[in-house]
Amino acid sequence: MAAQTILFDFTLDAGKTATSIQRQEVARIVRNELEHVFTQLELAYSMESMDNGYFSVLHENKETIITCRIFQQGLLTINVEYYLAAGKEPVLSLDKGKRLENALAKSLQALSGQKIPTLKRGDVARYYPSSDERIIEYDIDTLVYEARSPFQKIQILHSKTLGNMLILDELQNIAESDLIYTETLMGRGIENYEGKEICILGGGDGALLYELLKEKPKHVVMLEIDELVMQACNKYLSSICGDVLEKRKTDQYEIIVGDCVDYMKKFIAEGRKFDYVFGDLTDIPISDAPIGECWDFIRTIFEHSFQLLKPDGKYLTHGNGTSCLESLQLFEEQLRLLKPKVKFTTTKAFVPSFMEEWLFYQVTFA
Amino acid sequence: MAAQTILFDFTLDAGKTATSIQRQEVARIVRNELEHVFTQLELAYSMESMDNGYFSVLHENKETIITCRIFQQGLLTINVEYYLAAGKEPVLSLDKGKRLENALAKSLQALSGQKIPTLKRGDVARYYPSSDERIIEYDIDTLVYEARSPFQKIQILHSKTLGNMLILDELQNIAESDLIYTETLMGRGIENYEGKEICILGGGDGALLYELLKEKPKHVVMLEIDELVMQACNKYLSSICGDVLEKRKTDQYEIIVGDCVDYMKKFIAEGRKFDYVFGDLTDIPISDAPIGECWDFIRTIFEHSFQLLKPDGKYLTHGNGTSCLESLQLFEEQLRLLKPKVKFTTTKAFVPSFMEEWLFYQVTFA
Numbered sequence: 010m011a012a013q014t015i016l017f018d019f020t021l022d023a024g025k026t027a028t029s030i031q032r033q034e035v036a037r038i039v040r041n042e043l044e045h046v047f048t049q050l051e052l053a054y055s056m057e058s059m060d061n062g063y064f065s066v067l068h069e070n071k072e073t074i075i076t077c078r079i080f081q082q083g084l085l086t087i088n089v090e091y092y093l094a095a096g097k098e099p100v101l102s103l104d105k106g107k108r109l110e111n112a113l114a115k116s117l118q119a120l121s122g123q124k125i126p127t128l129k130r131g132d133v134a135r136y137y138p139s140s141d142e143r144i145i146e147y148d149i150d151t152l153v154y155e156a157r158s159p160f161q162k163i164q165i166l167h168s169k170t171l172g173n174m175l176i177l178d179e180l181q182n183i184a185e186s187d188l189i190y191t192e193t194l195m196g197r198g199i200e201n202y203e204g205k206e207i208c209i210l211g212g213g214d215g216a217l218l219y220e221l222l223k224e225k226p227k228h229v230v231m232l233e234i235d236e237l238v239m240q241a242c243n244k245y246l247s248s249i250c251g252d253v254l255e256k257r258k259t260d261q262y263e264i265i266v267g268d269c270v271d272y273m274k275k276f277i278a279e280g281r282k283f284d285y286v287f288g289d290l291t292d293i294p295i296s297d298a299p300i301g302e303c304w305d306f307i308r309t310i311f312e313h314s315f316q317l318l319k320p321d322g323k324y325l326t327h328g329n330g331t332s333c334l335e336s337l338q339l340f341e342e343q344l345r346l347l348k349p350k351v352k353f354t355t356t357k358a359f360v361p362s363f364m365e366e367w368l369f370y371q372v373t374f375a
Numbered sequence: 376m377a378a379q380t381i382l383f384d385f386t387l388d389a390g391k392t393a394t395s396i397q398r399q400e401v402a403r404i405v406r407n408e409l410e411h412v413f414t415q416l417e418l419a420y421s422m423e424s425m426d427n428g429y430f431s432v433l434h435e436n437k438e439t440i441i442t443c444r445i446f447q448q449g450l451l452t453i454n455v456e457y458y459l460a461a462g463k464e465p466v467l468s469l470d471k472g473k474r475l476e477n478a479l480a481k482s483l484q485a486l487s488g489q490k491i492p493t494l495k496r497g498d499v500a501r502y503y504p505s506s507d508e509r510i511i512e513y514d515i516d517t518l519v520y521e522a523r524s525p526f527q528k529i530q531i532l533h534s535k536t537l538g539n540m541l542i543l544d545e546l547q548n549i550a551e552s553d554l555i556y557t558e559t560l561m562g563r564g565i566e567n568y569e570g571k572e573i574c575i576l577g578g579g580d581g582a583l584l585y586e587l588l589k590e591k592p593k594h595v596v597m598l599e600i601d602e603l604v605m606q607a608c609n610k611y612l613s614s615i616c617g618d619v620l621e622k623r624k625t626d627q628y629e630i631i632v633g634d635c636v637d638y639m640k641k642f643i644a645e646g647r648k649f650d651y652v653f654g655d656l657t658d659i660p661i662s663d664a665p666i667g668e669c670w671d672f673i674r675t676i677f678e679h680s681f682q683l684l685k686p687d688g689k690y691l692t693h694g695n696g697t698s699c700l701e702s703l704q705l706f707e708e709q710l711r712l713l714k715p716k717v718k719f720t721t722t723k724a725f726v727p728s729f730m731e732e733w734l735f736y737q738v739t740f741a
Binding site for chain 2: 011012014016018019020053054056058060061064066068070071072074076078080082084086088090092103107121122123124125126127128130131134135136137138139141142143144145146147148152155169170178179331332364365366
């Protein structure tokens with residue numbers, strides 16, 4: 010069961026929607042074309058204002074409700090919404106919708122138009138943003154797990170092609186398809202972890218810890234705040250984290266549940282040093298100025314991380330989608346402000362469950 | 376300039392929306408939460424029916440218009456729409472929208488909820504379907520070219536990450552990023568084209584012809600119906616088709632503009648035979664029965680193609696997205712019906728501009 014929302018929009022010559030009379034004429038044409046598809050169409054309501062254009066509500070048996078909005082700037086939007094019960098045929102198939110779009114474009118002499126692929130609402134959450142806030146629909150078929158921890162909303166969703174996906178506060182984190190993410194983050198085949206001491210900040214999905222342990226490090230300590238994330242991943246993402254989240258302490262590694270900044274401070278006070286520190290925490294905020302809580306947090310992480318590194322140590326972290334140029338620039342500015350000075354290289358990989366190319370940073374003392 | 380449409384939906388306990396009085400109460404809660412964000416909110420219209428639930432129109436200064444629909448099955452949809460002028464701040468940012476979603480979910484005691492990433496309407500067409508009809512938003516920044524030929528609507532759109540994309544009748548065809556598509560279709564490194572005779576059915580973007588010519592075939596004939604597609608690709612996709620569409624006939628190849636079935640019949644009558652025939656035509660229709668014009672067309676193409684093949688010849692073609700299992704099965708059933716009998720292998724590749732994995736077929740006489 011799901012509601013179906015089908016959106017059409019058309020760009021018209023602004024000269025054709027500037028006055029109320031012109032907008033009435035556009036509305037008349039729209040209604041006429043809609044009546045060819047929705048034969049029982051009735052007008053329920055309309056609203057007009059000099060500044061803001063025309064808006065109307067049409068419906069067929071109060072089942073299919075259509076809103077039509079004409080902006081004075083020359084834009085027309087049409088929203089069709091109805092409830093599709095399981096096993097029923099859609100009111101507007103892909104082809105029928107395309108034909109309606111073509112008919113409307115022709116009658117309206119539109120400059121351009123589009124029909125947005127049908128949105129399905131109310132069954133499973135399937136729409137997530139790319140790093141540059143584009144909508145992507147995933148082939149989700151099941152909500153496997155959902156809970157709210159004191160820190161975030163945690164979901165495991167199953168995608169037909171990507172396997173189980175970890176979603177935190179409605180953002181994609183990692184999926185069973187994403188070994189490339191972990192391998193690019195750790196620079197597999199480039200870095201040598203044998204006998205090294207490693208600190209992971211975050212990393213609650215366990216995938217990084219799991220892959221690092223295969224490379225025979227001396228010891229890994231992981232600082233993760235959210236116990237519930239680890240429980241969920243241990244149960245539903247074991248194909249990417251193995252059994253590393255089962256135990257909290259072995260000879261090879263220790264997982265500390267707590268605020269990583271507190272523990273970093275403790276380690277600094279103790280004079281503890283690492284060969285590698287991994288930043289596997291929150292995404293870089295998408296923002297046009299390096300202000301606000303998130304950027305403060307990122308700066309704090311940087312400063313403390315470099316105090317934990319041996320002189321030839323490396324700080325490895327994910328950046329953002331390669332299309333987020335501004336956000337990446339701000340991130341790099343933060344790196345340039347660090348004292349002592351650091352230098353960095355980058356690598357990139359197309360991450361299947363992000364459906365985009367992602368940038369990763371390797372930072373060392375300059 | 377673009378209209379912004381922000382969609383929220385919530386699944387409620389169906390027991391909470393079964394009666395008119397209950398739906399009024401849900402509507403009251405929704406309005407209350409919306410008023411925290413939209414302080415000038417007014418109710419413009421509401422409609423209720425016993426069978427179909429509740430629908431209302433709210434607005435702020437007639438600028439931001441919000442529709443709210445409560446289905447008796449326990450589903451609530453909220454659509455927010457306003458016009459965002461260039462340089463203005465959005466009324467509902469990503470964070471603000473997420474907070475509103477959380478507040479609504481809490482007040483409504485929703486079983487689940489989602490905010491669909493903001494849809495932008497009226498600037499450039501950026502929403503296209505995957506093969507299984509999922510919505511994908513592309514990072515389109517420019518409409519480079521648009522025309523209607525006698526056969527189809529032809530668009531060249533520019534994507535920031537994929538380069539120029541050819542869109543035919545609002546479906547993705549090929550982009551500058553898609554060398555892998557052509558290489559997988561032709562089985563580069565597997566097939567040996569040197570000295571071979573080849574026939575391409577369709578292929579108007581020129582990419583396949585361009586790549587094949589690098590492999591020193593004896594001769595390639597390409598049968599493409601749409602002159603205008605070739606003109607557009609020659610001008611805007613030259614990074615993938617080189618200059619092969621500049622000329623219609625050389626010692627190495629000939630491009631015939633016309634219906635490929637007519638020319639296949641002519642070739643069959645002449646007894647002309649090929650080492651390779653490429654099906655680079657329309658996508659396989661997404662349909663649950665092998666009926667209708669498209670499937671008839673596909674069968675016709677198959678039958679004629681195999682009459683054009685030498686006994687050890689190969690028919691190479693694209694299939695569909697690997698997630699379209701039913702459609703691929705139907706396609707394979709058509710192959711199994713062919714006489715004389717054929718056998719086939721498949722290969723697959725993730726095609727960047729399709730944003731999904733695609734299946735390709737290699738068919739020979741059994």
